[in-house]
Amino acid sequence: MLDHILIVDESRLVREALAKILLSCGVRKNAIACIETAEDAIEYAQFSTISLLICSENLTSKNSFNFRDELVETSNIKQLPLMVLSHQIDEENLEKNQHIKSALSNSICLFPPFKKQQVIEALFALTQDTIFTNQPHPDSDTLSKPVTDKKPVLLEQKPTILVVDDESSNIDVAAGNLRDLYRVMAAKSGEHALKIVANNTHNIRLILLDIMMPKMDGYQVCRSLKDNEVSASIPVIFLSAKALVEDIKYGFDxxxxxxxxxxxxGDLLRARVATHIRLQQQKLDLSAQVATLKENAKLREDIEKITHHDLKAPLNNILFETYRLADKKAAKSINRAVNNVVNMVNNSLNVYKIEQGIYTLMPQATNLKLLINDAINAVATISHDKKLHFALNGFDTEHAIMAEPLLCLSIFNNLIKNAVEASPANQTITIELTHNNNDISFKLTNLGIIAKHLRSTLFEKYSSSNHSTGTGLGTYSAKLMTQVQHGEISFNIIDEQQTQFIVTLPAA
Structure with missing residues (x-):
């Protein structure tokens, strides 16, 4: 009886054509198994007793007869009829074929073109099964290897699915419905399934698991899979005749x-498998993206640290040289400006930490007037060239805020520098400080307005990067630094002629 006919060939077209010939002779569909590789065939032989093997001559590095012997040993059978499909025909192959026929029993070799009747006659000669007699002789039907060596579907492109069931017929049904789209492996016991997964060489993407199995049932297998770090992420779909709500709920639990x-x-099985394969692929893609983001974040932090080191070296040299200046007032001013620059370089890394939510705020009572004066001095050259005047209101009163001085200096430097660059020449920039309840407000007003298309996204990252100068990070970083200090920042457009920025910070 031909209960399990195994067709092993890398070409899907060849496998399908051979299966079609067998079906036309009356062979049952569930008696035919089509497999791509020798490795899969060995796995199949572990749970099925093969009665006929049809395979390509170049399937493995060994010859077809050694491969057959391995299947015989795996299946624990006495003998296995073998039909070998050769790739080409020449005199040397013909002589070799005649030698093989005479030296080895239960084997036959076919050469292309593989006509249907030739295949049927060879099957009868090999098996003596009457099912292959009294067949029509259609000379036009041939089974040929593809002209190109390119495989229709590469093995590594197919997700691997493991079917676990103690009944071979159930495995055949599942595999028959899935094999065209997936690489299907099988195990006839829970122990064998766990061994395959633990081997970790087949990249199992999904497991179809029967519940009712002897010794180790599907529930026990699933629990073992989820307890193992290697297999915990592999999706498991239970296959069972048990349809009670409590059984289904227990499986999900x-x-x-x-x-x-x-x-x-079949349709439902393929749809469910496709859905979970797709979901798992999306999960894998997301995990890869997260890993990439973490690597990029680490790279960014490393580059920031290297940049800081390279920038601080020449600035420290300037600081050292200021002590040689005879004009101590100028030396003190330069020293203060350079120190501010060094500290602001350090602040660029703080922006990244604020973005990631890992910044540790250390506020202190800070003289707001002193910070603003430093920021005005930083743009003194530009404002002098444009003949701009600063009108300071509310500076006759001391204003102390509870904040970090360097973060605030960065905020005011950005806003005042932007105001100086945007203001027309020979104009006045007004800065006003007011004390309201528990907050101190800083108001900066200048002629010149923000373009309408930028207003809604002004505080977003890179929103103004289309300007001729700047990175588009000034207002974005100012917003981050204000908010992390429990403050607020906003702007107003006054009569479409002036821009006013308002920064509110906690009073000390």
Whole structure:
């Protein structure tokens, strides 16, 4: 009886054509197994007793007869009829074929073109099964290897699915519905399934798991899979005739992603498997993106640190040289400006930490007037060239804020520098400080307005990067630094002629 005919060939077209010939002779569909690789065939032989092997001559580095012997040993059978499909025909192959026929029993070799009747006659000669007699002789039907060596579907491109069931017929049904789209492996016991997964060489993407199995049932297998770090992320779909709500719920509680009742419906099985393969792929893609983001964040931090080191070296040299200046007032001013620059370089890394939510705020009572004066001095050259005047209101009163001086200096430097660059020449920039309840407000007003298309996104990252100068990070970083200090920042457009920025920070 031909209960398990195994067709092993890398070409899907060849496998399908051979299966079609067998079906036309009356062979049952569930008796035919089509497999791409020798490795899969060995796995198949572990749970099925093969009665006929049809395979390509170049399937493995060994010859077809050694491969057959391995299957015989795996299946624990006495003998296995073998049909070998050769790739080309020449005199040397013909002589070799005649030698093989005479030296080895239960084997036959076919050469292209593989006509249907030739295949049927060879099958009868090999098996003596009457099912292959009294067949029509259509000379036009041939089974040929593809002209190109390119495989229709590369093995590594197919997700691997493991079917676990103690009944071979159930495995055949599941594999028959899935094999065209996936690489299907099988195990006839829970122990064998865990061994395959633990081996970790097949990249199992999904497991179809029967519940009712001897010794170790599907629930126990699922629990073992989820307890193992190597297999915990592999989706498990239970296959069972048990359809009670408590059975299904228990399966989900163990970590299964789906539950399909028997008898299996092919369309439903393919749809469910495709959905979970797609979801798992999306999960893998997301994990890869997260890993990439973490690597990029680490790279960014490393580059920031290197940049800081390279910038601070020449600035420290300037600081050292200021002590040689005879004009001590100028030396003190330069020293203060350079120190501010060094500290602001350090602040660029703080912006990154604020973005990531990992910045540790250390506020202190800070003289607001002193910070603003430093920021005005930083743009003294530009404002002098443009003949701009600063009108300071509310500076006759001391204003102390509870904040970090360097963060605030960066905020005011950005806003005042932007105001100086945007203001027309020979104009006045007004800075006003007011004390309201528990907050101190800083108001900066200048002629010149923000373009309408930038207003709604002004505080977003890179929103103004289309300007001729700047990176588009000034107002963005000012917003981050204000908010992390429990303050608020906003702007107003006055009569479409002036821009006013308002920064509110906690009073000390």
């Amino acid at each position: 163990l970590g299964a992603v789906d539950y399909i009742t028997k008898p299996l419906n």
